[in-house]
Amino acid sequence: MSYNKFIFLFLIFTFQLISQGNVGSFSRIGNDARTVSMGNSGVSLIHFPNSGYHNPATIAFMQNTQANATYTFLSLDRNFQTINFAQKIEPRGAFSLGLIASGISNIDLRDGNGTQLGTMSTFEHQYILSFANRMTDNFSAGITVKMNYAKLYDKLTSIVPGFDFGFIYLINPNFSIGASIKEIGSKYKWDTSNLYGQDYGSSTINNFPQITRFGTSYFYEPYNLLLLGEAYEINKNIYYRFGSEFNFNDNFSFRTGIDKYSTATNNPASPTFGFTFNYPFQEYKFALSYAYVLESFGLFNAHWLTLNTTWK
Structure with missing residues (x-):
């Protein structure tokens, strides 16, 4: 078997993995330990920079500048990291910047005779820019512009933009509802002509599934308890x-949640747990968050760590 044919078969296999509803799955598993440990139900969560990932409208209610970085411990040589920054824009706006970086490393390349040809890696990145504005004291709308950049092989890459829209309404300071539509126009466009030439190359388009989310959050002050609930639609299936x-x-919080719960499919839900330690230092507030996720089908466990910094 020739080297090019081996690569061709590898790419066919990879296309199958990312086809249909699985395309861009890295962008849907979460963005930080705090929201992940609450079942990823962040579409109505305010005062947190990563909430722009769930719903761009929520960042308009931020009070301080925030930045954070997340690292995950995953199985099967997978890697996943995020970084985020968010800041107010007077008088009623805010913006946030983010990066989601995912990939698989140390893929063993061999020819048809089993001879090792080296190793390779693949990656999927999503660069995120969000804007939001409060139309009234209680209502805001926002938009996210994202760039989906992926590489399967040295000469096989895809760069395509996508968009999110969202709104949030505060019924009162402790009770909010939010909704968002995600991955509008997001896709991968692959062209193998650079690998196999014009005669043998082909073009393939893999669309990200569009996601519609609606949720609510309520902070019960007497018990310092935040409750979140969300429903979302993807590939014509409803999940909760x-x-x-x-x-x-002020220095410690504990969280739990359920992600991907559905009565319409056989896919199991994912229970989540986590906690945060806060440490104020002068005008800064540092928070270290941890999340534990039992991944679908119970095969592996995922561990998330997020370091968040807040300042005026």
Whole structure:
């Protein structure tokens, strides 16, 4: 078997993995330990920079500048990291920047005789820019412009933009509802002409599934308890997410949640847990968050760590 044919078969296999509803799955597993540990139900969550990932409209209610970085511990040589920054724009706006980086490393390349040809890696990146504005004291709308950049092989890459839209309404300071439409126009466009020439190359388009999300959050002040619930539609299936956060004091909080719950499919839900330690230092507030996720079908566990910094 020739080297090019081996690569061809590898790419066919990879296309099958990312085809249909699985395309861009890295962009849907979460963005930070805090929201992941609450079942990823962040479409109505305010005062947090990564909430722009779930719903761009939520960042308009931020009070301070925030930045964070997330690292995950995953199985099967997978890697996943995020970074985010968010800041207010006076008088009623805000913007956020983010990067989601995912990939698989140390893929063993061999020819048809089993001879090792080296190793390779693949990656999927999503660059995120969000804007939001409060139309009234209680209502905001936002938009996210994202660039989906992926590489399967040295000469096989895809760069295509996508968009998110969202809104959020505060019924009162402790009760909010939000909705968003995600991955509008997001896709991968592959052209193998650079690998196999014009005579043998082909063009393939893999569309990201569009996601519609609606959720609510309520902070019950007497018990320092935050409750979240969300429904979302993807590939004509409805799923539910639930989460809670209990603040023991200003320095420690515990969270739990359920992600991907559905009565219409046989896919199991994912239970989530996590906690945060807060440490104020002068005008800064540091927060270290951890999340534990039992991945679908219970085969592997995922561990998330996020370091968040807040300042005026």
